[in-house]
Every structure is written in structure tokens, then in C-alpha cells.
Amino acid sequence: MTTTRKRLLLGAAALAASAALALSGCSGSSSSTSTSGAGSTVTVFSGQVGNFTENFNPLSPTGSGLQPTNGVIYEPLFYYNKAKAGNPVPLLGTSFTWNDDGTELTVKVRQGVKWSDGKPETADDVVYTLNLVSNNPALNTSGQKWVAKKTDDSTVVIDFPKTAFTLEPQILGNEPIVPERIWKNISDPTKTTNTNPVGTGPYMLKSFTPQSFLLVKNPNYWGTGDSAPKVSQVRYISLSNADAATSALQQGQVDYMGSFLPTLKSIMSQHKNLSYSNSPQATTALFTCSNPDLGCTGPQTDPAVRQALYYAMDRTQLSNQAAAGFSAPASPSLILNTVNKDQITSPDYLKTPQSADVAKAKSLLEAAGWTLGSKGYYEKDGKELDLSVNVVSGWTDYDTICTLLQGQFKKAGIKLAVNQVAQNAWTQAEVSGKYQLSVNSINMGPSSNPYFQYNQYLSTAATAKVGGSATTNVSRYSNPAVDAAISSLASTNDEGKEQAAYKTIQDAIVKDMPYVPVYVNSALAEYNNSHATGWPSQDNQYAFPLPWGGNWGVGIVLKTIRPVGK
Amino acid sequence: MRFYLQKVGFYVVAIWAAITINFVIPRLMPGNPVDVIISKMGAAGQTVTPQTRHAIEVALGGGSGPWWQQYGAYLANLAHGDLGVSLVAYPEKVSTVIGQALPWTIALVGLATVISFIIGIGLGTFAGWKRGSWLDNLIPVTTMFQAVPYFWLALILLLLLSRVVQWFPFAGGYDVNSGLMPGFSLQFVGSALYYGFLPALTIVLSSIGGWMLGMRNMMVSTLSEDYIVTAEAKGLKPSRVRMTYAARNAVLPSLSGFAISLGFVVAGSIVTEQVFSYPGIGQLLFSAVSNNDYALMQGVFLVISLSVLAANLVVDVLYGLIDPRTRAR
Numbered sequence: 001m002t003t004t005r006k007r008l009l010l011g012a013a014a015l016a017a018s019a020a021l022a023l024s025g026c027s028g029s030s031s032s033t034s035t036s037g038a039g040s041t042v043t044v045f046s047g048q049v050g051n052f053t054e055n056f057n058p059l060s061p062t063g064s065g066l067q068p069t070n071g072v073i074y075e076p077l078f079y080y081n082k083a084k085a086g087n088p089v090p091l092l093g094t095s096f097t098w099n100d101d102g103t104e105l106t107v108k109v110r111q112g113v114k115w116s117d118g119k120p121e122t123a124d125d126v127v128y129t130l131n132l133v134s135n136n137p138a139l140n141t142s143g144q145k146w147v148a149k150k151t152d153d154s155t156v157v158i159d160f161p162k163t164a165f166t167l168e169p170q171i172l173g174n175e176p177i178v179p180e181r182i183w184k185n186i187s188d189p190t191k192t193t194n195t196n197p198v199g200t201g202p203y204m205l206k207s208f209t210p211q212s213f214l215l216v217k218n219p220n221y222w223g224t225g226d227s228a229p230k231v232s233q234v235r236y237i238s239l240s241n242a243d244a245a246t247s248a249l250q251q252g253q254v255d256y257m258g259s260f261l262p263t264l265k266s267i268m269s270q271h272k273n274l275s276y277s278n279s280p281q282a283t284t285a286l287f288t289c290s291n292p293d294l295g296c297t298g299p300q301t302d303p304a305v306r307q308a309l310y311y312a313m314d315r316t317q318l319s320n321q322a323a324a325g326f327s328a329p330a331s332p333s334l335i336l337n338t339v340n341k342d343q344i345t346s347p348d349y350l351k352t353p354q355s356a357d358v359a360k361a362k363s364l365l366e367a368a369g370w371t372l373g374s375k376g377y378y379e380k381d382g383k384e385l386d387l388s389v390n391v392v393s394g395w396t397d398y399d400t401i402c403t404l405l406q407g408q409f410k411k412a413g414i415k416l417a418v419n420q421v422a423q424n425a426w427t428q429a430e431v432s433g434k435y436q437l438s439v440n441s442i443n444m445g446p447s448s449n450p451y452f453q454y455n456q457y458l459s460t461a462a463t464a465k466v467g468g469s470a471t472t473n474v475s476r477y478s479n480p481a482v483d484a485a486i487s488s489l490a491s492t493n494d495e496g497k498e499q500a501a502y503k504t505i506q507d508a509i510v511k512d513m514p515y516v517p518v519y520v521n522s523a524l525a526e527y528n529n530s531h532a533t534g535w536p537s538q539d540n541q542y543a544f545p546l547p548w549g550g551n552w553g554v555g556i557v558l559k560t561i562r563p564v565g566k
Numbered sequence: 567m568r569f570y571l572q573k574v575g576f577y578v579v580a581i582w583a584a585i586t587i588n589f590v591i592p593r594l595m596p597g598n599p600v601d602v603i604i605s606k607m608g609a610a611g612q613t614v615t616p617q618t619r620h621a622i623e624v625a626l627g628g629g630s631g632p633w634w635q636q637y638g639a640y641l642a643n644l645a646h647g648d649l650g651v652s653l654v655a656y657p658e659k660v661s662t663v664i665g666q667a668l669p670w671t672i673a674l675v676g677l678a679t680v681i682s683f684i685i686g687i688g689l690g691t692f693a694g695w696k697r698g699s700w701l702d703n704l705i706p707v708t709t710m711f712q713a714v715p716y717f718w719l720a721l722i723l724l725l726l727l728s729r730v731v732q733w734f735p736f737a738g739g740y741d742v743n744s745g746l747m748p749g750f751s752l753q754f755v756g757s758a759l760y761y762g763f764l765p766a767l768t769i770v771l772s773s774i775g776g777w778m779l780g781m782r783n784m785m786v787s788t789l790s791e792d793y794i795v796t797a798e799a800k801g802l803k804p805s806r807v808r809m810t811y812a813a814r815n816a817v818l819p820s821l822s823g824f825a826i827s828l829g830f831v832v833a834g835s836i837v838t839e840q841v842f843s844y845p846g847i848g849q850l851l852f853s854a855v856s857n858n859d860y861a862l863m864q865g866v867f868l869v870i871s872l873s874v875l876a877a878n879l880v881v882d883v884l885y886g887l888i889d890p891r892t893r894a895r
Contacts, residue, residue, distance in 0.1 A: 043743065050849040051666050053655035061621050062603050064657070141607075143617020191657045210666045211845050212742030237742055240843035244737040247729065251736075253743070424858055427601045456614060471604070472614050550607075 039232030040563030042532050044068075044554075045245055045257035046547045048238035051210035056197035058176035059132075059139050059189050063550050067236065068215060071555035073116075074176035074199035077107060077126070079552055080169050080447040083279045083541035085339045088169075088447075089556070092126070092177050092200060098493065102163035107156045107172070114220035115179050116197075116204040123150045128180035130158060130171065138190045142170050163491040166455075169447035173552065202229035202559040212237045221559075229559040231532050249274065255528040256535070256557070258546035260397070262324045264524060273530040277538050277545055280328040280520040281336065282441040284401070286389065289433050290514040291476035295466030298436040299385050304368030305414075306513040311364065312412035313405065314356040319519050322400040326522030329354060333506040334442050334457065334515060335450040343450050345503040349510060352517055361412040370413075378413040386415040389437040390429050393420035398439045401518060430474040433466035438474070441521060451489045454505050457515065459486050475514035482508050534561040569886065577879055584871035589640050591867075592860040593633075599653050599858045640864075649868070650861035654853050660865035663850065668832070668869070670739050671839070671846035674762050675831045678769035683824050685770070686777025691813045693778065694785020705782065708775030720768045720841040727764060734764045737843035765842040769835060773827075777820060784816035791815075818889060825881030829874030 046067035057065045058074040070076075077093030096107045113121040130148035133139045144167060148158045158171065179198055186192050197205055200222065203215035215234040223229075237254070239245050246261055248254040250271060261267060268274055288306055289296035299305050310332070319327045331337040333349040344350055362372075370378040370385060378385040389405070391398045402418040409416045416437075421429070429435040445452020456462055456472040460483050463473035470476065485501035492498060509515075525545040527535035536545040536557060543553030543560075600622050607614055643650065649660035686708075693701040711719065728736040740746060740757040748754060788794065789812055797811045832847060839848035847866060854862035885892055 050853055051655075051663070051845045053652075053658045053663065055655070055658065057657075060657075062653075063607055064655070138621050141615065141618040141621050143615050143620070193657060207747070209742070209748055211739055211748075235743065237738070238843070238845070239737050240840050240849060244843045247736045251732075423856060424602065427605050428598070431601050462615070469601070469619070471619055 040531060041233040041235055042231050042255040042558075042561065043235045043237055043253060044547050045237055045239055045248065045254045045259075046549065047258065048236070049240050050238060052208070052213060052236070052238060053193075054195050054208050054210070055193045056205065057189070057192055057194040058178060058197075058199070061139055061141060061190055065194075065549075066213075067547060067549050067551075068201075068203065068234070068554065069197065070176050070550060071201065071552035072203050072215065072234070072558055073197050073201045073205065074178065075201045075555065076173050076175055076177065076552060077109075078172045079543070079556060080173035081541070081543055081553065081556075082281060082339070082444055082448050083536075083544040083553070085342075085448065088173060092121070093172060096168075096172060098165065098168075102165040102491065102493065103160045105158040105160075105164075105168065105171070107158065109154050109156055110222065111154055113200055113222040116199055116201075116218045116220055118220055119179070119181070121177070121179070121200050123153055123156050125180050126150075126156050126177055128183070129175060129177045130156075132178075132183065132189065133175055136189065142167055146171070165493045166449070166451050166490045169445070169449065174446045201555050203234055203555075206233070223559065227559060230562045231558070232563075234558055249526055249528065252528055252530060255531050256525070256547055258523070258525045258548055260326075260522065260524055261526070264324070264326070264526070274526060274528055275535060275537065276524055276526045277536050277541060278326055279523045279525070279541055279544055279546070280326075280338075281523055281544075282443050282521050283330045283334060283336070283515075284327070284398070284439065284441045284518045284521045285330075285334070286405075286516040286518065287430065287435075287438045287440045287475055288514060288516065289435055289437075289466070289474075289476060290512070291478055294433070294463065294476040294478065296433060296476055298387065299380075299383075300387055300436050302368060303512055304364050304370070305385065305387075306516060308361040308364045308412060308414065309409065309516045310361075310513055311353065311357045312361040312409050312414065313352075313516075313518065314408050315352060315354045315519055317408070318401055318404055321404060322397045323519060323522055326524060327519035328522075330517035330520050332510045332513075332517060333502075334509060334517060335453055336444075336448070336520060339448045340450055343499070343502050345499060345506050349506055352519075356408055356411070358412045361414075365413065372413055376410070376413060377415045384415060385413065386417065387436050388417040388419050389439060390419045390421055390426050390435050391439045392423045392426045397521075401439055431469050433464070433468075433470060433474065433476055439518075440474075442515060442517075450502065451486070454482075454489070455486050458482050458505065458509065477509075477512065477514040479508055479512070530564060532561040532563050570883070573879065573882055577875055580875055581872070584875065585641070585644065585868065586637075588864050588867045588871065589637055592863045599860070602858050603653070644868075649865040652854075652862040652865075653859040654850075654857050654862055660861050663862060664847070664865050664869060667845060667847045667850045670844065671848065672831060673758070674765055674844060674846060675769060675835055675838075676828070677762075678766040679773070679824075679827055679831055681766070682770040682773045683777055683820075683827075686774045687781045687813075687817060687820060689774075690778040690781025691785055691808065691816070694782040694789065694816070695808050695812070697786065702782075705775070705779055708771075708778055710775075711771045712773065712775035714772070716768070716772050717837045717841060719772055720765075720838060723764060723768055723771075724841060735761050739845045762844075765835075765838045765844055769838060776823075780820050780823070781816060784819060785812055788812045788816040818885075821885070821888075822881060825877045826874065829877035830870070832870050832873040 052066060055065050056069045056073060058069050075091045077091060078088035079091055080088050092110050092113060094108045094110050096105060098105055109123045109126055115121055127148045127150050134145050144164060146158050146160045148156055151157050182198055183189060202218055202221050204218045206214045206216045213236050217229045217232050221228055239248060242259055242261065245257055245259045249257060250267060264276060268276060286309060288300045290301060292301040319325060329351045331344055331350055332352055333344050335343060337344060337350045365378050370380045373379040373384065389402055391402045399420065406416045406418060430438050442453055442457055458473060458477050460478040462471045463476050463478060464470045482505050485504040489498060489501045523546050536542060543556035544551060545553060545557055547554050600619060603622055604614055604619060652658050652660045652663050655663045689701060689704060724736055728734045738761055740754060740761050746754045746757055794807060794811055797807045836848035836852055838844060839846045840852065851866045854866060
């Protein structure tokens with residue numbers, strides 16, 4: 001989730017620019033750029049750098065369809081809001097039920113929906129889409145198959161060969177429903193660019209150029225009243241860096257964007273028409289190559305060292321200096337202490353310590369046989385406690401974390417060398433396991449269900465020996481008890497069993513600490529209220545608001561906002 | 567004839583070398599595109615399972631097999647003008663993606679290079695003709711602009727001209743909010759010129775010094791040649807001596823430099839395009855490199871190397887016409 005923002009921060013140019021801007025204050029007035037053409041327009045900056053590629057393929061497995069494809073032009077059956085706990089919001093579906101053993105999912109489909117070209121959308125389209133994904137290995141990222149069938153005009157039943165509770169947010173919330181009559185003629189749905197998209201979403205494509213494209217209200221949209229789109233046009237633009245984005249926001253040329261702006265608070269205080277929301281979701285952590293059995297080498301393979309790192313961090317300083325104070329405290333359980341509060345099984349796991357506990361870090365190391373050497377660093381068997389951390393150069397917040405950690409760890413007798421590398425090399429080191437520490441983030445899955453984080457970052461199935469390619473579990477963590485708990489999470493939706501599994505997992509990782517949490521990173525979205533109002537706010541995040549690719553919530557935001565003066 | 571055949575032979579070898587290096591270099595870089603896509607998907611909250619890797623490998627296809635097979639396929643595709651499919655702009659063809667960006671870069675950097683060459687050579691001619699005049703004072707100023715780090719100059723201009731006084735837009739290739747469609751309408755060209763002014767200004771400011779200094783010094787040494795004295799002795803008009811006798815001979819070294827910079831026009835200016843969010847090749851190359859998009863990188867490098875070679879060929883031929891000595895054996 002941080003990738004887009006990071007790309008914006010890239011480069012000395014952007015860095016110097018923000019400094020220049022900060023010095024100059026902001027001289028830009030909030031001149032409004034009302035647009036020619038009919039009615040109200042809002043302008044969205046989705047983080048797109050360079051030219052847009054005309055691609056509105058909602059099924060693209062690489063997520064290369066343009067931002068509004070999923071959520072704004074095409075809709076799923078339900079919307080899973082990751083920004084707050086709660087039930088899925090019905091879109092093309094109205095309700096769903098599971099059978100007891102999780103092998104059959106029954107979905108009630110909304111009636112009277114029309115495609116943007118006026119033809120009716122039916123349960124047949126839903127069945128067609130779901131089976132298309134299931135049967136095409138290049139579209140099916142879950143790797144599990146299912147069979148959907150229509151039992152009556154308003155009911156679709158999906159059968160699974162084995163228990164599949166965890167596929168629910170993927171199938172209901174992450175599969176765009178496409179019209180059968182159009183897609184059955186497309187020979188390869190992974191490669192089509194679908195330049196004339198016909199969807200059920202609140203907006204439809206009007207015109208496209210590589211620099212900008214325009215959506216207009218879908219006249220056939222099913223929603224009425226509050227859930228009907230009210231702003232007549234939405235324009236998407238591209239900008240190349242955070243500096244240009246800042247200027248655009250201040251000059252009123254962008255109404256909706258999701259960039260990390262270090263000077264956000266001063267911008268907000270100077271421009272009363274702007275507002276923002278922060279939805280921290282991704283836990284920034286020191287990923288460690290933790291498992292010597294799978295080939296990891298280095299001092300960090302000692303759990304005591306990882307524990308010592310955990311206690312030696314001064315997270316208040318990290319948050320203030322690296323995240324401009326916009327981050328939130330992380331939980332050692334690696335899930336969020338906001339939306340996942342009920343799934344954190346011990347009050348001790350709710351929050352990481354916010355200040356450094358050097359004495360505790362030192363005592364942990366000494367208990368594990370490390371002795372303080374003459375240079376002020378711990379030693380064992382004649383070797384210094386010397387760690388290296390990989391970080392992508394130009395991702396300024398991560399770079400700052402590393403610089404600060406160097407000083408903080410030194411106080412606890414731990415030597416840290418910072419390796420600034422290019423993104424490719426950084427990814428490759430993690431995937432192949434040839435690293436000691438790496439700054440990265442633990443991301444949420446398709447819903448706020450903790451199963452997804454645990455399965456992706458902790459299960460043995462998602463890892464590989466050092467030298468092989470680990471999918472997501474790059475710490476090489478492998479613990480049979482945790483694996484068993486993860487698979488029990490996958491096979492039940494009984495709350496008691498789930499809590500027991502969470503407890504097993506959380507007890508294990510708090511002890512083993514394969515990922516050392518730093519903080520929950522900010523996710524800032526900025527809004528201009530002079531053309532439209534009703535944007536999400538800090539207290540009312542009715543959808544996850546960041547206008548990044550793959551975020552279904554943007555469709556909800558765009559149909560909720562109202563033009564000013566109406 | 568032999569002269570031109572030799573030239574053509576040389577260029578064939580050069581093209582082959584460029585194509586081959588172009589194939590090798592991206593493959594020496596660390597990382598692979600599937601990993602990059604997976605880490606992005608994870609960051610966007612998509613489900614990532616071991617099967618996801620498989621799904622993406624299936625979807626992207628190709629890119630595997632021993633190197634000589636890849637090389638063979640690469641040459642064969644190239645012969646058909648097929649540069650492959652871009653990953654950044656998946657599933658768009660590389661040729662389409664480059665085609666979209668190329669006109670912007672050629673117009674911006676090309677015009678700016680030509681303008682800067684003409685102004686620089688013009689000023690250099692006069693500065694050399696009238697040594698010690700006020701024009702000489704321009705040289706330290708223009709060289710200073712050239713010495714200032716380029717991105718810094720660009721940022722300062724951006725700050726002054728589009729933030730402090732809001733004369734110029736700060737980003738983009740044309741006014742996208744006005745609903746203009748790219749094409750040869752007066753309105754669109756006007757808007758594109760307006761948006762291109764500031765980036766062009768930085769390119770001109772930062773490159774004019776080199777042309778001017780080189781031309782002035784060549785003028786000075788040319789003016790001491792015997793044929794200039796002869797021309798003056800014949801009583802020719804000073805303007806004719808200056809242009810036809812002195813400047814024509816003095817411009818030759820600058821001309822070959824100009825050819826090379828024309829070739830590099832296609833490479834765009836990564837920094838300019840980043841700072842001004844300009845939709846050209848520079849930005850494209852930047853995103854190709856940061857996403858391990860081999861196909862796109864190859865395409866961009868190929869276009870760059872071919873245009874450098876083409877510009878050189880044209881100048882080689884022209885040079886032969888302008889200066890007969892280069893043909894002589």
C-alpha cells in the first residue's frame with residue numbers, strides 16, 4: 001500500500017522540492033479551476049506517474065487496469081471496508097449465507113440492475129464471471145476452484161470442493177462482475193485492454209487520452225437517493241512526484257488524492273477548504289531472515305536478538321521523525337489494534353512499547369549468552385553483534401527509520417549497518433532470503449480478517465529455503481503449531497475456535513518475533529471541499545479512501561460525495 | 567561511393583552491437599518482474615498465495631528458456647517490428663507505449679535543443695567577431711547556468727515562475743482540465759506550447775553556454791586564418807566575411823556535437839520530465855527501470871541507440887557535403 005506513496009517520494013528532486021516548498025510556505029491561492037462542460041467535476045490523482053495506459057480490464061491478474069476500473073466502473077457483489085470493523089456493504093449482492101462446513105455459499109443477487117449501456121444485469125452474469133475466474137489459471141490468484149450456479153433469478157450458489165470460508169472476501173468482495181454477452185467473445189481475458197468498458201458502477205468512461213481521462217455519471221446506476229452518484233464528472237490526472245501533487249492540491253487542481261505529504265498539517269491550516277483522513281493499515285516492521293533451519297544466517301537468527309531489537313526501539317522518536325507523527329502504534333500480534341481489536345487475544349499484545357527499554361534489551365541478550373565487548377557492542381564466540389538492514393534508497397521515511405535505529409540500537413550494544421539499495425535488489429534479497437534485516441510492511445489482505453496476514457506472512461506454505469523464492473513469508477518463519485492454527489482458521493467460522501487459533505499464533509510470534517513491528521504507517525488521503533463535500537473524514541471512514549489502484553472503496557466515495565451548492 | 571559504402575558498413579555493425587547490448591544489459595539487473603508485481607499486489611491488499619506467482623507467470627508468459635533461445639526470439643521479433651509487451655503498461659505493446667511518449671519528447675527536447683543551438687551559435691559568432699565586447703560577459707553567466715545542477719535550476723524556475731508568480735503551470739503536457747483532445751487544433755498546440763515553455767526554458771538555459779563558448783573560441787581561431795585576411799583584403803563586406811568565411815568554418819566542430827545531442831533528444835531528459843511531470847520518454851524509461859520492465863527498457867534503449875546512430879549518419883553524410891576534406895583520401 002505504501003508503494004505508490006513511496007514512488008512519489010522518489011528521488012532527490014522530489015526531496016529537494018519539498019524542502020523548497022516548505023521554505024517558501026505556500027503562496028498558492030486556492031484558485032478554483034471550474035471546468036467547462038456540464039455540471040460539477042471532481043479531479044482525482046490516483047498516484048499515476050507518466051502516461052496512462054488505456055486499460056480498463058477489471059479481471060487483469062496483474063492489477064494493471066486503471067484505478068477506476070474496479071470499484072468505480074465495475075462493482076463486486078459486496079464491499080469489504082478495511083478501514084473499520086463491520087459487515088460487508090451489499091452492492092450487486094444483497095445477502096449471503098454459508099453452509100456449516102464452509103463448502104457452499106449462497107448469494108442473493110440484487111434485482112433490477114442495468115449495465116451502463118442499458119441492458120439488464122442478471123444472476124447469469126454473476127455465474128459467468130465467477131466460473132470464468134475459477135476456470136482460468138491466469139485469473140485465479142487464489143489457486144482454489146469453485147463452481148457457481150444459478151438456482152433461481154435472484155440466487156447464486158457457489159460450491160467448493162473443500163472448506164473455503166477464507167475465500168469469501170476474495171469472491172464476494174474482490175471479483176468484479178462483468179457482462180457475459182461481451183466477455184464470452186473475448187478470447188483471452190487476461191490480455192484484453194477493454195477500452196470500452198461496460199460495467200454496473202456509478203461512473204462510466206467518457207473520453208480517454210494518455211494524460212487524462214474523464215468519467216461521467218452512469219445514467220442507469222441502480223442506486224437511488226444517497227447511494228446514487230451526484231457529481232456529474234470525474235477526471236483522473238497524472239503527476240510525476242509528491243511536489244507536483246502538493247502544488248496541485250493547494251491550487252485546487254486536484255480534489256482527491258492519497259499522497260504522503262510531510263507538511264500536511266501546515267498545508268491544511270493555510271487552506272481551509274482542504275481536509276484529510278488518515279487510515280493506518282500497513283504495519284511497518286523490520287523483517288528478519290529468522291530461520292536457520294531454512295538457511296538464514298546472521299545474529300538475527302537468535303530469537304533473543306530479535307527480542308532485544310523489539311525493546312531497543314524508541315518508537316515515539318521513529319513516529320515523530322520518520323512518519324511526521326501520522327503513524328499509529330503497532331501491535332506485536334502484527335494485526336491492527338483498531339479494526340482487529342477483538343481478535344488480539346491478550347491485553348499485552350495490544351500495543352508495542354512506545355519508548356526504548358534498553359535495560360530489558362540488554363538483559364535479554366545477556367541471558368542468551370551475549371557479553372558486552374570493549375567497543376560497547378555485544379559479542380558471542382568472539383563475533384560482534386553486527387546486523388545489516390536493507391532499505392530502498394529514496395523511500396525517505398524508511399531511510400529515516402534506519403538512520404534513527406542505528407543510534408537507538410547502539411545504546412543497547414547492537415551494531416547496525418544500513419544498506420541503501422534499489423527497489424529491485426531489495427525485493428530480490430527478501431524473496432531469496434539473502435538478507436539479515438529489511439524494512440518493509442505487513443499488509444492487509446482483501447478484508448480485515450487476520451487470517452490473511454497470518455497465512456501470508458507466517459505459514460510454511462508461503463515460504464521457501466534461502467535461495468528459493470518465498471512468496472510472502474520472507475522471514476522463513478515455520479512453526480507447525482502456527483501452521484495448524486492457520487489451517488484451522490481456514491476451516492471454521494466458529495468464533496471460539498478462531499480465538500483459540502489466534503491465541504496460538506499470537507503467543508508464538510510474540511515470543512519468536514520474526515517481524516519486529518515499528519509502527520502502523522499512515523495512509524493519508526486529501527480532499528478539496530470547494531467543489532464537492534461529503535468526503536470521508538477521520539471519524540467517518542465509510543470506505544477505505546485512498547484512491548490507489550485496486551481499492552474498491554473509491555467507488556463508494558465517489559458516489560457519496562455531493563457537489564457544492566446542491 | 568566507397569566512402570559511403572564504408573559508412574554504411576560501419577553503421578550495420580554498430581546497429582548489431584547496439585541491439586545485442588540492448589538485449590544483455592537488462593538481464594544483468596537484479597530482480598525479476600514477477601516479484602515486483604507480487605510485492606505491489608501485496609501492498610494493494612490483493613490476495614497473494616503461492617498460486618498467485620503461478621498465475622502471473624502464466625499471464626506474462628515468455629521470458630524463460632536458455633539465453634540463446636531468448637536472443638533468437640528477440641532478433642526474430644525485432645525483425646517484425648515487434649518489441650514485445652510492456653509490464654508497466656501491461657498488456658499494451660511496447661511500440662504503442664513508446665509511440666505515445668515519443669512525440670512529446672521530440673517536440674519538447676528537440677525544439678529546445680535546436681533553439682539553444684541557434685541562440686548559442688549566434689551569440690558565439692558575435693562574441694568571437696567582436697572580442698572584448700559586452701557579449702563576452704554573457705559567457706560566464708551562461709556557463710554558470712550550465713554548471714548549476716540541472717534539477718536544481720529546474721526546481722528554482724518551477725518555484726519562481728509557477729508558485730511565487732503563477733505565470734506557468736507546474737505539471738503536465740497540456741491543459742487536461744479543459745477537455746482538449748490531443749491533435750493539431752490551434753487550441754491544443756497553444757496549450758502544449760504554454761505547458762512546454764518552462765521545461766524548454768530550463769533546457770535552453772542549461773545548454774546554451776556550451777554552444778556559445780565553443781563557437782566563440784572557434785571563431786577566434788578561425789579569424790586568424792589567412793583566408794580571412796585575404797577576404798578582408800579583397801574589401802568584402804564585414805557581414806559576408808563574418809558569416810560565409812569565418813562562421814561557416816568555425817561551426818564545423820559544433821555541428822558534430824549538435825548531431826550527437828540531436829540523437830539524444832529521443833532519450834528525453836529524465837530529470838526535466840520528472841520535475842515537470844512531462845509525459846515523455848524520460849518518465850517512461852524511469853518507470854521501466856524501476857519496475858524491471860525488460861521489454862520496455864529494450865524498446866526505449868533501442869529507439870535511443872537507433873536515433874543516435876541515425877543522427878550521426880545524417881551528419882556524416884552532410885559533413886561530407888559541407889566539408890570536402892573529410893571525403894579526401
